[in-house]
Amino acid sequence: MAREPGNFYTVAGAQAVWDQLQTLDGGRVVVLLSRIPFKCPAAPYEAAMLIDGFLRKRHRRDQVDVEIWAAEPLPMGVAGPAVSGPWYKPSQSATSVFERHWW
Numbered sequence: 001m002a003r004e005p006g007n008f009y010t011v012a013g014a015q016a017v018w019d020q021l022q023t024l025d026g027g028r029v030v031v032l033l034s035r036i037p038f039k040c041p042a043a044p045y046e047a048a049m050l051i052d053g054f055l056r057k058r059h060r061r062d063q064v065d066v067e068i069w070a071a072e073p074l075p076m077g078v079a080g081p082a083v084s085g086p087w088y089k090p091s092q093s094a095t096s097v098f099e100r101h102w103w
Contacts, residue, residue, distance in 0.1 A: 005032075008047055009039055021054060026063040033070040044068060 006020060007013035031048045038044070048068050055061040 009043070021051065024055075024064060025060060028065040028067065031066075031068045033068070033072065036071050044070075 006017035008017050029048075029051055031044045031051075033044050045068065048066055052061065052066050055064050055066070
């Protein structure tokens with residue numbers, strides 16, 4: 001995947017993420033929730049599941065780690081910790097993405 005952060009909250013951004021996924025053969029995809037609240041609370045989790053499904057369909061899931069880094073302690077808190085898994089990284093912070101700073 002390109003060494004650029006993506007944003008799937010716009011049509012153009014979602015298309016750019018899709019385009020980058022087409023050439024992803026290995027590495028890590030991080031869906032980052034940088035702060036709360038954020039638009040459409042289910043969207044980042046849905047995006048991670050769609051990315052996971054896409055990679056499985058292309059037989060590349062074993063070569064790519066998919067993680068969610070979140071500013072919230074649990075995904076969809078009302079569902080409880082049972083919906084969390086090792087892919088979920090609560091209370092994380094990121095200072096850069098691929099050596100490129102966001103600030």
